[in-house]
Amino acid sequence: MAGDVAQENAWIQSAQAGDIEAFNALILLYQDMAFTIAYRMMGDSHRAADATQDAFLTAYRRLETYMGGNFKAWLMKIVTNTCYDALRYEKRRPATHLDDLTPEGIDDEPPIPDPTPTPEQHLQTAELQQAIQQCIDALGTDQRVVLVMSDVDGYGYQEIADQIGAQLGTVKSRLSRARASVRQCLQAVRELLPDEYRL
Amino acid sequence: MSAEQNLNPQDLELLSAYLDNMLNDAERSALEARLANDAVLRAELDGLRATIALINGLPTLKAPRNFTLTPAMVKSRTETGAPQLVKSKTETGRIIRFPISAVMSAAASFVFILVGMILVFGSVNQPSMTKAPAPSNDVALMFTPQPVTNQTTFGGMGVQTTDEVFADDMAFESVVVQENQPASPIDESGDALYAVPAMAESLPLETQSAQDVMPMQSMPTQSLTARIIKERWYKLLPKILPKPRCDKPLPLVRLWL
Known part of the structure; x- marks a missing residue:
């Protein structure tokens, strides 16, 4: 672990000095999380990929x-801010993404969880994860x-209030309403939920 | 049964903040007391807790591709050593371009305003060079709201109102028109109303009129160029502005003149 931190710091210093390859090593380390x-946040793999690259x-x-x-x-704060800016931009100027116009079934599958589970596990959990994301x-x-x-x-x-420029009370209110809405939404797929998560 | 059907937004907010440990001691105690006696509230709390767990338990996804930067995406470092990116597609698309039509339009507007300011301030700030008697023809009536009472209006004061300046200028113009087109009636289109002869021909008349009505210390100080611009402006203005439908001049015309 200590070696990983030292390696990461070395990459960061090299990247700050202009070494692109060192920064690419950091990208490879965090790109899945990003x-x-x-x-x-974006709910779409194409827009998420664009936001991640940006x-x-x-x-x-x-x-x-x-x-x-x-x-x-x-790094993740930059990712979050980039997505938030993209969402705000789309909110101001709603438009159909070009990738949304591609025929269904062509590269529009949900991204694969990592690490990829066995096919059986995937079948059991993919629907639930998709339902939560929806x-x-x-x-x-x-x-x-x-x-x-x-x-x-x-x-x-x-931290959320600072990043989105809202009041603390606004964050609390939005979060409680969002959780309640997701909970209500998941009531429709109760059968997919594990027993310990029955809402 | 959904949470929103059972609880009001305040209770939902309390439960959500309670799960995030964002309540103060008093709020937490009060809520826990309610939870001990309210089964519905407890059910909602459990539901919210499960929802958070489900969201939090979503797996980390595998990136569909590598997002590594390439030399084509990244420009070489700056002189200070700080990395600097080349412009992305989006940024390239934001390059501001000035179409030639916009530049020409701006330039024309600037000239238009400049000429107007020269005319306005040249007329107001300087004593008028021509103080001819008010003409009695239709030309003068068209532009003059009240009969101009020539030098008695401004005599001795050295200050003119905008109306007076307007009347003075129109008087000058009317004299020129009368002199050069004495027999041409004014047509219905009004074109003849604004026919102004060349400045070189009008200057003697103008000077003579001014000498007749003004003392020597009030001799004109306005330049010949300004007078030419003003006369041509008078000729051009009616073609730009809509024709007046009444005998009174348009306020905009009066302001400009």
């Missing part, structure tokens, strides 16, 4: 602003962003 956050570009550009500390948290996607942008930041990214209320 893509997962983007997918939870986030890494932004991170590389702002490497000089990284002053030490938890690099993963710093319930998240059904939320409005504001509620979805707060829910993912809290229950997927693990941010605290104050």
Whole structure:
């Protein structure tokens, strides 16, 4: 573990000095996590991939602003902000994504969880995961962003409020309504839920 | 039964904050007391807790591709050593371009405003050079709301109102029109109303009129160029502005002149 941290720090220093390959090593280390956050927020693998790529570009550009500390948290914050900006932009200017116009069945499958489970496990859990994601996607942008930041990214209320520029009370309200909505949404797929999670 | 059907938003917010340990001691105690006696509230709390667990338990997904940066995406480092990116497609699309039509339009607007300011301030701030008597023909009536009482209006004061300046200028123009087109009636289209001869021909008349009605210390100080611009402006303006439908001048015309 200590060796991993030392290796990560070495990559960060090299990347700050302009070494692209060192930064690419960091990308390979965190791209799954970054893509997962983007997918939870965007609800679409193509837009999530675009947001992830933009986030890494932004991170590389702002490497000089990284002053030490938890690099993963710093990077994931950029991913979250990039997705939030993209969602706000889409909210202001709603348009159909070009990728949405591709015929169904062509590269529009949900992303594969990592590590990939056995086929049996996948069959058992894929529907449930898809149902949860659909319930998240059904939320409005504001509620979805707060829910993912809290229950997927693990941010605290104050961090969320600072990142989205909202009051603390607004974050609490949006989060409670988002959780209640997801819970209500999942009532329709109770049979998919494990016994310990029956709502 | 959904949570929203059973609980009001305040209770939902309390339960959500309780699960996140965001309640103060008093709020937590009060809520726990209610939970001990309210089965519905407990059920809602359990449901919310399960929902959070389900969301939190979603697996990490495998990225559909590598997001590594390539030399084509990243420009070489700057002189200070800080990495700098080439413009992405989106950024490239945001390059601001100035179409030639917009530039020409802006330039024309600037000239238009500049000429207008020269005319306005040149007329208001400087004493008018021509103080001819008010003409009695239709030309003067068309532009003059009240009969101009020539030098008695402004005599001795050295200050003119905008109306007076307007009347003075129109008087000058009317004299020129009368001199050069004495026998041409004004047609219905009104084109003849604004026919102004060349400045070179009008200057002697203008000077003579001014000498007749003004003392020497009030001699004109306006330049010849400004007078030419003003006369041509008078000629051009009616073609730009809509024709007045009444005998009173348009406020905009009066403002400009």
